[in-house]
Amino acid sequence: MAKRTLNILTIFLLWSSIMATGPNQLHAQKTDQINWLNFEQLEDSLKVNPKKVFVYFNADWCTYCHKMDRNVFEDPTIIERFNKDYYVVKMNIESEDTIIFGNTEFKNKNANKRMSVHEIPLMMASRKGKPFSLPAMVVLNENFEATARYFQYLDAQQMLEILEN
Numbered sequence: 001m002a003k004r005t006l007n008i009l010t011i012f013l014l015w016s017s018i019m020a021t022g023p024n025q026l027h028a029q030k031t032d033q034i035n036w037l038n039f040e041q042l043e044d045s046l047k048v049n050p051k052k053v054f055v056y057f058n059a060d061w062c063t064y065c066h067k068m069d070r071n072v073f074e075d076p077t078i079i080e081r082f083n084k085d086y087y088v089v090k091m092n093i094e095s096e097d098t099i100i101f102g103n104t105e106f107k108n109k110n111a112n113k114r115m116s117v118h119e120i121p122l123m124m125a126s127r128k129g130k131p132f133s134l135p136a137m138v139v140l141n142e143n144f145e146a147t148a149r150y151f152q153y154l155d156a157q158q159m160l161e162i163l164e165n
Helices: 002-031 039-048 063-071 076-085 119-124 156-164
Strands: 052-058 086-092 099-101 104-106 136-140 146-150
Touching: 039 086, 039 099, 052 063, 052 119, 076 086, 076 156, 104 119
Parallel strands: 052 086
Antiparallel strands: 052 136, 099 104, 136 146
């Protein structure tokens, strides 16, 4: 009888601890990091609730992209601002995924080559007469019109200034 009571007590305590910490941990995950979207999720979100969009293009080999991931995109103030006011898309430029966005199919036509660039970043973050460079960021208004483009490392303060405009 004592063993059964101990088992029931153990199960109850385990269940109680899960119920007590589970929802808080889930909420913390949502507020402690940026709610990154992909382009398919973005399209669905824009249909339901239009708002500003921030697109961040990166690559595994990009040193400044990794620095931004650590120093900027983990900053609590920036996380809060992004999650409140923007849809935020993060895309690796070397992605081999075929992406359907706005009834158009986008691919990485050079996926089999080293340091290839997908069609979406080429379309959204290219500059006339200059090579494609990273990190690349595009800010769009609620109508999905580009209002600003950045092609350099931005620190947390610079990013906050951009997000406040």
